[in-house]
Amino acid sequence: MMRLNVPLTGAEELSAVAEVLESGYLTQGPRAAEFERQVAQLVDVPHAFATSSATTGLHLALHAAGVEAGDEVIIPDFSFPATANAVIQQGAVPVFVDIDLATFNMNPELIAAAVTERTKAIMPVHAFGLPADMDGINASAAKIGVPVIEDAACALGGTYRGRQAGSLGTAGVFSFHPRKIITTGEGGLITTADDELAERVAVLRTHGAVRGSHYMSFIDAGYNYRLSDVHAAIGVAQMVKLEYILQQRRALAKVYADALASIESVAAPVVPEGTEHAYQSYVVLLEAGIDRNSVIDAMREAGIETTLGTYSMHLQPYFRERYGIVDEQLPNATRAHHSALTLPLYPQLGEEEVRRVVDTLRNVLEAQA
Template identity: 60%
Template sequence: MRLNIPTLDDAELKAVGEVLATGMLTQGAQAARLEQLMCELTGASRAAAVSSATTGLHLALVALGVGPTDEVIMPAFSFPATANVVVQQGARPVFADIDPVTFNIRPDLIEAAVTSRTKAVMPVHAFGLCAEMDAINEVAGRHGLPVIEDAACAVGGTFRGRAAGSMGTAGVFSFHPRKVITTGEGGMITTSDEALADQLNLLRAHGARRGELFMEFVEAGFNYRLSDIHAAIGVVQMGKLLAIVAERQRLAAALSSRLVDIEGVTVPSAPSHVVPTFQSYVVRLDDLIDRDGVIRSLRELDIESTLGTYGMHLQPYFQKTMGDLAADLPNATQAHHQALTLPLYPGLADGDLDQIATALRAAVAKNRRSAQPS
């Protein structure tokens, strides 16, 4: 059983065929339509389609002027692209610890991490569950810092009724095949800052402005555009988004009801003011359970699983450049070692959920460590 299967059918195939028939394959009408749909979803006034969430995060940093010697505060627990884009700007990612229940950055630790070099705050909406954006924005606002929402997993999620990607200076979404909806590869930046949006549009297309007859290049920009082939898939996917999110939520509740009584397994939960997307279904295993052993055991039972995401501070590059931060970031360290992602996607039947539960129960029993004497 695979970890995720995108929800695709003949409608996406037809949309791609229609783009191919036009002969206009690069960023065009379909990308513009996808941008419009994302504005309607989030309430942001502007959107910029990009080639991935990684390029979107990088573009946002460049447009906001993040550069050498600057610092960007972020959770320690995220896919490393969140930090890599900061490094690419010659800046320094500053890792803050997470809440062990939501896996999201703790706002009080953002306050503690602010220095004279801090240039931005980049909260991550872990697995589609929005971070505590009111508290984050309050801290950032007091220090005059822009907030870039890494909303890669959160398209369709909300915080106190507000859409992910609408609460910061900019929001960045992913359309990778493991995300809630997909364009194959792709991403989107949303913002209601008109000047920022203009700069994003300029930088994603080589820093070029088009004149009457040809372009002139006013910035040293990038080719971070999204093709109309990819965007056409996204337009169709947007029409399915609400149904996909609702089905993920239903399946998550049904799977949790099957797992909640397994000793040592904590099922995901969300604060009442947050509506998660369940881009990934991530449980926490007690320290006396060998998470990697569970992954191997599930594989033997034909159930794909993986870690939750990465303690970035534990990755070799960041250990080399920052030193050993494991003791300073205990919750992110524990999550790196003990969080487990299980299959969840529309199309799973009740029997599939039963199979996951039975397999996890057996894998956990097989991989319990002996308690060490105190």
């Protein structure tokens, strides 16, 4: 079976973990600090804080940015539910905005209609590694005076107008789940150039504590959202491979785009001018009326793993029952939920394997026509 994704790991990661185990320093320590330094340097921001996951990172960033119970946070509807869950965990209310179907990213033109007096943050998602239209999003945020938290879970290495994802708003949050650009097994990281927000994140991440010369003082009710040195050591080893990983993903994405051009019923990812895609996933849009789930089943029978793009959150039972949103309010996200298809993409994949995926997809679609 051709897998959807396979992390690029090997002897370097094993050795890095062994060194940590031998040191006896297993919790957040020097390896976490080194990983933070490396990511901060890449993103070109002064502050980075490794967290136990991107979900805890989003929650922590929202808390540090001043979002409180009853506040509203504007987010795209088409995203993994962790985006909305982090808002809800803070006691706030997610306000779902539709997407641009070409990019799968939040449509900035729809933000104004979603703003109320309770709006306290905007949290765009860089869908599948493609940075969102941040000029439009930041302009909307500046108009109402609220912070922008980038859900950059998939976008390490993605750029927008020459700037790295994670440096485009008030704060950015990355994921290092095994399906992401690089992995720490489980883990996340917050980046920011905002000194005051960084101070709050540092305190809240570690139980609300400030360390003194002899013991800690607890100045807030914080969390244990730290990343262990075991996980961070994997991240440090992965950062050495980041440039290669990005190069391979982008090269294979071009092979996909060229091969898919002959299939009229499949739209390849669109990358706006001035934006560089990280290609955490290669997600295509099938023509309306095609049974995407049947395509997934047929591809699996042919030995190729595929899956949906991601979730239109308003279609999920919890959000549908709690917020009562109907499909007509979010037509593009609804369409993407039913028609987006993720194809295999990882650095170890060969060009011939990519062409096999496309040929198989073509045959499946022709058989179902």
